[in-house]
Amino acid sequence: MASPVSGATDVSVYGDCALPEPWLAPVNEFIAYLTTERRQSADTCRHYRRDLLRLANHAHGEGLTWAELRTHHLRQYVASLSRSGLGGRSIARHLSAIRRFYRYLVREQRVRGNPALGLRAPKAARKLPAVADVDQLHSLLEAPPDDALEVRDRAMFELLYSAGLRVAELVATDVSTIDLTAAEIRVLGKGRKERLLPVGRKACAAIRAWLVVRAGLAAEGEPALFVGRRGRRLGARSVQLRLRRWGAVKGAEQTLYPHLLRHSFASHMLESSGDLRAVQELLGHADIATTQIYTHLDYQHLANVYDRSHPRARRRRRTDD
Template structure:
């Protein structure tokens, strides 16, 4: 078994070691054809870049050369994640060359890709969420579903935190939930009025599904603890049945909780505590969401902020 190698346009000193490495991946390491193709594509690109600059000896490549290559990849429009993949392939290739005693060091070891811009989480609109959560459940399972989604949005829970709740986790009298977060850290969260009402409705029908010995707050039709995957599927189903404008998933409710709370209060530290983030830098992403919202409001509402392509722009006003 050998990997397909297309290095015909490369100088022999570049092509031969590269071809041997790709065969090594396929025959010795037993990598899949897809993985071998990925290595081949990324390394051929690097080799072609070297060849175009009259660099034809793998042993002479330096960290400075690799930094220039990273800068070139960035100019070509590759993001940090794609550049990191290229560097990983080069690093692995040089490990092989070291083993074969073709080079004396690995120039890619200390080279890092530029950081990618962090993707902003998707957030549901307040009015849309109100519409979905105000919908009436049609059966006991939907009573359970509404209770789960109200609680997740009310408390900003992670999916695993919601699935891990027990009956004793809820203190309805004081309106609190005791949640076990990442790293086994426990936090006490306030539960909103709507969520408490939904929980009360669920607890009234739960005995019809769960045996008395079952500690889980949310159970399946068979009476056992509801799995993460089942919660995801039920939320997606709820959104489709109740007319959601976008696909709903559990983390969207958590993101919406954080963004809507920050938008109203401006208290980043409080949101950090409620979400259970160890580092406030993790919470700060929601300040970007808040700014985006404010920017849209400004753009749509301020008399001196005309949107491009609008009728005012077309009329020259």
Template sequence: MSALADRVDAFLAHLTHERRVSAHTQAGYARDLARAADWLEERGIADWARVTTADLREFVAARHRAGLKPASLARLVSALRSFYVWQMREGLATRNPAVDVRAPKRAARLPETVDVDDLAALLDATPQDDLEIRDHALLELFYSAGVRLAEAVGLDINDIDLAGGEARVLGKGSRQRSVPIGSRAIAALRNWLKVRPQMASANEAALFVSQRGTRLSRSSVAARMQRWAVQHGLPVHLHPHKLRHSFATHLLESSADLRAVQELLGHANIGTTQIYTHLDFAHLAKVYDAAHPRAGQRSETGES
């Protein structure tokens, strides 16, 4: 076994016994560092301390050309950085050549949304029993307030103020925020609160409860939502996050107020919210291509 591989084995033992990382992470790091060691040996580099930033950039580029996906390349760079942090701590290296190595950025995935008219038809459907009354209230809340699934199932009765038209939700990082509730959602929630006592266990604080009388689970919400979509003929798969994406996108299409949408969604960083501006532009471009009399030439002529 080479000196390069010996050093990797010592690092992996550190991950197992001291940092106690998951088996999945360790396996990924082991593959990445073994490939790095083999690549360096092929180039006559037998000491990790001699490796330069240029060497590692060339290695990452080679893995990229070999078809490694951006997420895997990001893990590879992370493995190299962590490896050198450990070596420096152990006195085996004096610098970290991986610090300035960057993996190619992942392509941004535009969030999927539901068409406004399709959503209107779905939400205008009349619930037929108590469970559907609950489901309808949830659907209206997701689209009206843009809440996350965990935020919705975490709501207690005392967290909503229907007279004031708002709800207090606990978001990521235990950050609490108030979100407005539209009139349609208020009406649906009032209908649910009329029948909720027939389902809820004594002293249950949760706003949304299951047939067992306890707080509704996330998996139940997702399953019931898709059931509602199929039952009422929605042509796309429906899940809570798609309603949240639809809420944000439809707001931006109407107002273009990114800061307001950021606040409503509970995003700590506006960069997270900006993904919806890309989606909004895609929508506008589609409308332009369909409506403008000279749009057909847009891709045929150069930009001016």
């Protein structure tokens, strides 16, 4: 495939239809604008280009031009995407690319208006987050560390699960932001909103053990609570890899990742307390609707128990006459 910023000689093809230059040139110029002026990532540019070429082939097949496309044409196009099996999130990405593209064309005075304004993708079915079993987490977190880095890893994972932190919040934690005597941590979350969270007894013990090791590992003046081999602040990707490794080495039944621990914290807290507002505050959710997904998880758990246990709910085994 040609470069996202290729010029007039580009003869890119989407599907079976080779697009003529009047269709390609505006797309290539828009992608060049995203790349050079907006500093968009290569992945974003590639996805936008692919989505716009898909629309271009559709509209070209209908005998339209970029300037002739109207809102009702795009509404029909969205319907065709849905019929082809594309999900709500993918269609939303298509519409985002189209809106930005037409905003660019309006700015360049190539079209008079943006036909994608006001269009919405079909509502995507919300996936329930995965959670880990309480007993499995207990077993994994009780597994003894084998070396200094595993002492750190255990402390990180205890803190993730104990306080329900996002991985970005974990790696941003400094030694000064955690008070082990008071068993609490001060976290700067999304929107730079600060919240004070309790830290469990097991997590405090694991962090104390790590601080002994950290003293001989951290670079001079490094404020981060969790550091790597070189003594500097650990990154989110390193936390992800170490958690996956911990699960593999310690015998986890599922792949471990930081947000699984956050989901598990939320689900287990809600299951025990039933206090949705408290869980919302602990997680740092601005909108309680975001937290309510865990009520669906809790209901799903209850429904499964019901199906397994109630004599009128269980399926009878088929028997031969």
